[in-house]
Amino acid sequence: MLVGKIDRVGRIRTLHGDMGVWHKYTFGLAGERFFRALAEKGVLLATRCETCRKTYLPPKIYCPTCFAELTVWVELPPRGYVETYTFLYEDLEENRLTEPVAVAFVTFPGVEGGIIHRLGEVRPEEVCSGLEVEAVLAAERSGGLQDILYFRPSRE
Numbered sequence: 001m002l003v004g005k006i007d008r009v010g011r012i013r014t015l016h017g018d019m020g021v022w023h024k025y026t027f028g029l030a031g032e033r034f035f036r037a038l039a040e041k042g043v044l045l046a047t048r049c050e051t052c053r054k055t056y057l058p059p060k061i062y063c064p065t066c067f068a069e070l071t072v073w074v075e076l077p078p079r080g081y082v083e084t085y086t087f088l089y090e091d092l093e094e095n096r097l098t099e100p101v102a103v104a105f106v107t108f109p110g111v112e113g114g115i116i117h118r119l120g121e122v123r124p125e126e127v128c129s130g131l132e133v134e135a136v137l138a139a140e141r142s143g144g145l146q147d148i149l150y151f152r153p154s155r156e
């Protein structure tokens, strides 16, 4: 094992090959419960601090304001509102999309935070801040944000 300070650039060597990197990402305690409820019941959960009277989405296990442990879980109403939005014109490989994709930060009344997700079943000119939206869930859910297909203008 080479450990030490490189004091001459000429001593730097290049190694070619693969470096095995393994990792496991977990949702954490609150995320696990959130995604399990989304997958199994099709509901959005948040946690509430009774001391601060704040509700958090994504749910947190400790209140970021008073540091109290949060044990009160609440089910969010089925409808939220577009707080802000943007349109995507290219995919991740910078290929031009045939149609722009609307992405919004969806918030819920009285809740700190929200969810960033795609909008669907909406014309670009209809998208605006304050638009009331509802989640369209996948028929087969696996416990991830993809369980929400998109948010669409709510249909009462």
Ligand SMILES: [Zn+2]
Pocket: 049, 050, 051, 052, 053, 063, 064, 065, 066, 067, 068
């Ligand atoms: Zn608090």
